[in-house]
Amino acid sequence: ASQGLERKISIVGSGLIGRSWAMIFASAGYSVSLYDIDQKQIETALADIEQQLKTLEKGGLLRGTTSSDQQFALIKGTINLQESVKNATIVQECVPENLELKRKVWKQVDELVSPNTILSSSTSTFMPSKLSDHLKNKANMIISHPVNPPYYVPVIEIVPAPWTDPEIARRTRDIWTEVGQTPVSLTKEVPGFIINRLQYALLNESWHLVTEGVLDVKDLDKIMSEGLGMRYAFLGTLETTHLNAQGFEDYCRAYSKTIHEVSSDFKPTPKFEGPHVKEIARQLEAEVPLDRLQERRNWRDACLTKLSQLKKEMNKL
Ligand code: NAI
Missing domain, CATH: 3.40.50.720 (NAD(P)-binding Rossmann-like Domain)
Structure with a gap:
């Protein structure tokens, strides 16, 4: 060919x-x-x-x-x-x-x-x-x-x-x-492919939680950086469930009702418009001002470099 x-x-x-x-x-x-x-x-x-x-x-x-x-x-x-x-x-x-x-x-x-x-x-x-x-x-x-x-x-x-x-x-x-x-x-095209669909699902829920005042921007972001993201760097969403019970079937037996109930509380798709945009930006800029974005990107890339080395080592085990 x-x-x-x-x-x-x-x-x-x-x-x-x-x-x-x-x-x-x-x-x-x-x-x-x-x-x-x-x-x-x-x-x-x-x-x-x-x-x-x-x-x-x-x-x-x-x-x-x-x-x-x-x-x-x-x-x-x-x-x-x-x-x-x-x-x-x-x-x-x-x-x-x-x-x-x-x-x-x-x-x-x-x-x-x-x-x-x-x-x-x-x-x-x-x-x-x-x-x-x-x-x-x-x-x-x-x-x-x-x-x-x-x-x-x-x-x-x-x-x-x-x-x-x-x-x-x-x-x-x-x-x-x-x-x-x-x-x-992918076997067929879907809008956003997979990366952005998963990313937007998280982003939409992050928007709702912060705009409803459940927690502030800094703490919301810690959920990923100090919590879920730690294991998602190594395991996918589905394998995570598989390990969190005696396999996926057991996970579904134990948690399907809870997942459905909590998910039924999700709000409609937000628009990322209006005064909340300014407020979220204000909180983000308090941590990383706009003139320090490049510095922070460099730090992110240094982290990713180290993480990719760690993943290589761990994948050999
Ligand atoms: P960029 O703006 O850094 O580079 C675009 C390049 O295309 C420039 O060098 C420009 O001179 C050149 N260009 C403009 N018109 C052209 C033409 N007619 N023929 C040939 N070259 C031409 O953009 P970047 O960030 O590299 O993005 C490129 C693509 O990659 C986009 O489709 C973007 O969505 C995608 N992408 C970008 C990611 C990112 O984080 N930057 C991540 C994933 C995908």
Whole structure:
């Protein structure tokens, strides 16, 4: 199925996510063609990637078995789309989250690619059918949605359109596994995919609890960071229940009535509008002012780095 294709990845869009993809694929020995519309943007991206690879290497955190120089040498920038996508195994699109722009970019790619190249989008919100109904190669279209930063957070949601060839879904999954990510396959597209559906369920309930004055923002967030999140870093929601009783069937016997009763108390979907927005923002900014967001992000990424090392160790046990 991958006949005629090279061990080459085309990354379309060299921003935050495009740079991470380039580094991940290069660490697994793929040559990477990094495309953007603007030469300056590519130069900035390449300089940033080189710097990031060096820093990772110094900290002993570089992925793969080759040096940062060897990995960087595999990444080439270009403003020529045809050259970038030629014989690529995957075209991984990561242009800004704008439907018209993405449809336009995919149309351009569609005219230039080989018939068996995987067409994969990093979109976090658009259904694959919305991105590909106008393409002649639409059977090759799929979504590979990461969580930021993908260099440390391995999960990838693979979402097919109704017309995606199952072989494309399978090949996409195999490639993400090969480069060290953790793919999760959806059998059909659903709005928000899975990550955002779960995230929004928690976010909606957080909104209600805080806006009804049950607890403040700081304490609400501790429920995840000092409680549920501790085990969710290792176990999913379902396995958590399995371990909290003598297996899932026992859990359902013991707790199904309670779960249903408590869940019946849930409020309708909130809108995240009105004066409560200001109040929640005020409480968050009291802890992390807007001019210190980057500092806090750096701390978050340092935590994720350590956590990913711990997970690797624990998964060996
Ligand atoms: P970004 O704004 O950092 O990068 C976008 C890049 O696309 C820029 O380098 C820009 O010059 C380039 N670009 C603009 N028009 C282009 C065109 N016509 N052809 C080629 N390149 C073009 O955006 P970011 O954050 O990397 O997001 C990219 C995609 O990844 C979006 O779809 C986003 O939803 C998705 N995503 C982002 C996550 C995040 O946390 N930032 C997480 C998961 C998915």
